[in-house]
Amino acid sequence: MKVTTKLEDIIESGLSESSIFKRREALQPEHIPSRLPHREDKIRELTLIFRDLTTSIDNTSIRVVISGHMGTGKTVTTKSFGKAFKDKLSERGLRLEYVHVNCHRQRTLYPLVMEIASSLKLPIPTRGLSVQEAFKIIHDYLVKRNVHLILALDEFDYLIKTASQEDIYFLVRLYDELSSSKRHISYIFIMRDEQDLSILDRSIKDHIIRNIIRFEPYGSGELKDILTDRVNEAFQPNVVQEETISYISEIYGRDKGGSGNARSAIETLEMAGKIAEIKNSPSVLIEHAKEANSRINVEAGEVLDEIPILELHPLIILKAIINLHNRLKVDSVPMGKLEKEYADLCAELGEEPRGHTQLYEHVRRMKLMGILETQQSGKGMRGRTTLISLAVPITGDLEELINRTMRSKIDNREEPL
């Protein structure tokens, strides 16, 4: 048997059609699959909420909030609904446009309004108009053509935190501002955490939260169905072993202590396929999924490595963030709340709390170490504040490691920092 393979042969086989992937694009985040296992009920819920459009398309304005953790299918479900609902209304002779904009990309109202106009293929001058005037042009266009617009504002949390209250107010109270008798625009607000709406004034909030649809993290059985569909779309037949799919589903399944994030599960599947391809394996095996998982979680692993070297007070700060996260179900916590929780924890542990400046310094250092992330709250929030979050997902392992390290530091009574 030949021990070495000629370089040309290796390159030739790498250039030939993949024996692992059939349509790798079907694993990309922007791909819209033809089925959405375990989100059919959400599509039904959206249809019922928007049903009134079939009877009064020119005088209805519906508002829905969709909330849920990362990778729970909020974007893909809303986009699929928008497209299919438009087609169904068109069969009934009704004109609907569905526009999906990401507020993370467009942090102020002006470029956002421009993006809406360009999605509608409506040319409007890019200079010299106020947001209100530009929006009025869009609205008049819709009225004139008797078209209803469903506007999906994805990552709406970012807009709340960065745009002014006045802009948000204008957007959601549009009909009062335009003094129009016709209503041609409905909204879907997509966000990770509906608690962020509490930043807004009551009058705006009440306008938004009439309908809330919550997307729960996926369980391992649900992820298995989602991954099986993707395997059929993206991989060559019989290449991905069933155990591999089960393995990935169990890493991420909420019932198994995972995040319930379908995006991470699909990414792991794709990475496992790439590893199998590099290793020239005819199938995607559990060992490939294991390697994929450790490559993807390398960041989380690095943070876990840093915890044991932290001093006691930074650890108490981390514990305070986790407590607030668990109690308030929020990803990032304001500095003021963190200080209070930290002081309470210190009292419980019989530790003297460090002062404000030192607390900031610990946060700053942990940010440099890649353990924490900080951002400024939006202009709308009364008095700007720093919002702090962990840079990696809060898992049972991380919590336990922090608790354990904290206890051992207390037992060994380190010198105060």
Ligand SMILES: Nc1ncnc2c1ncn2[C@@H]1O[C@H](COP(=O)(O)OP(=O)(O)OP(=O)(O)O)[C@@H](O)[C@H]1O
């Ligand atoms: N029920 C499902 N069936 C098929 N694919 C799904 C399903 N749910 C999520 N996905 C896929 O998982 C990935 C993440 O989904 P999506 O982007 O919709 O999540 P999200 O909730 O909007 O996340 P984020 O808050 O991070 O934006 C996408 O590739 C999407 O196609």
